[in-house]
Amino acid sequence: MxxxxxxxxxxxxxxxxxxxxxxxxxxxxxxxxxxxxxxxxxxxxxxxxxxxxEDVGADKDYSRDVVxxxxxxxxxxxxxxxxxxxxxxxxxxxxxxxxxxxxxxxxxxxxxxxxxxxxxxxxxxxxxxxxxxxxxxxxxxGTSGIRKDRLQSKDPFVVEVDKVVVYHCCFQQGRVVLRISLVKNVFCPSENITFTTEIDNQTGKSIKRVVFTLYSNVLYTGFTARSEPRTLEDRNVLLRLEPRMEAMPFEVTRITNIMALPSLLPVSCVSLANKIMEIRYELVGTLYLPWSMSSVVARVPVLIGTIPTADPEESGSGAHPNP
Known part of the structure; x- marks a missing residue:
């Protein structure tokens, strides 16, 4: 025993x-x-x-996998x-x-x-x-270097749509514009992301479907056995929301949406102490046109941060290529 x-x-x-x-x-x-x-x-x-x-030399006869x-x-x-x-x-x-x-x-x-x-x-x-x-x-x-006054700021962080779809059908002509406005600059884990959506529907048709997706974009940094630097980008869906709505013809429709963040998230745009990865978040709104295969897309960067504690402590850790 x-x-x-x-x-x-x-x-x-x-x-x-x-x-x-x-x-x-x-x-x-x-x-x-x-x-x-x-x-x-x-x-x-x-x-x-x-x-x-990684598949090296995929277009050649001597392709090989590199770890x-x-x-x-x-x-x-x-x-x-x-x-x-x-x-x-x-x-x-x-x-x-x-x-x-x-x-x-x-x-x-x-x-x-x-x-x-x-x-x-x-x-x-x-x-x-x-x-x-x-x-x-x-x-x-983890925490970021975002100041507490920025986290409490109410100034809207507005990014307009970078694409406008112009619709032509028979003798009708119109346009659809999608805009997304966040209620503040920075969100903390476990908080609600609140944003306002504006749909300017200058067509003769109703629009009934819009989907919002929050993506996490991760950039990984690694090394080969020969200590050669490599990067890999990975994009994943974090949250998805499809609210009920109807944008009437020749009207501007405004809706407020809420997404609940997980209680644990890496902060935005901050290298993880040793630069092995960087993470960014993006909110994408996709407005589907029922009469067309086209869609209107608005993209808004979302900052995830926390209030850092006082007396920051320096970290001595670093990244190392694998021997």
């Missing part, structure tokens, strides 16, 4: 930690017998990793608990720990290309022999 009955990490379940905040918890160790010369510790680790394959990857260490802290008398009696023992997160950590992130993850790992050992281990993952929300 093992000396260690169990080891566990106690932290709030499903809590999202803001970069720059504190992680407080306990390591709970249960022993079946007395343990001499124990080493009980807990580690806080944050890592990022990317990997994808591109990148990695990063964001945080690595260890707390070794002081044990009086250098021994622990049988029963349950509790050890408190406290870690402070750097303000420049990226958000927890997972995709088919890579991940950014954070976890706590508790261990108990004796005479360099590990007797028990326990790992628990954390959710971390």
């Amino acid at each position: 093992s000396v260690v009955k169990s080891i566990d990490i106690v932290v709030p379940e499903d809590k999202v930690y803001l970069a720059g905040s504190s992680v407080d918890g306990q390591v709970v160790l249960s022993l079946n017998n007395t343990l001499i010369n124990p080493v009980v510790k807990v580690e806080l680790v944050g890592r990022g990793y990317l990997q994808w394959n 591109c990857n990148n990695k990063a260490d964001y945080i690595n802290k260890t707390k070794t608990f002081k044990i009086e008398g250098n021994w622990l009696d049988l029963g349950t023992h509790t050890f408190d720990f406290h870690f402070t997160l750097s303000t420049r950590l990226p958000s927890t992130f997972t995709s088919r290309i890579g991940y950014v993850s954070y976890f706590l790992q508790a261990s108990c050992s004796s005479r360099e022999l590990i007797l028990a281990k326990k790992k628990k993952y954390l959710l971390v929300q």
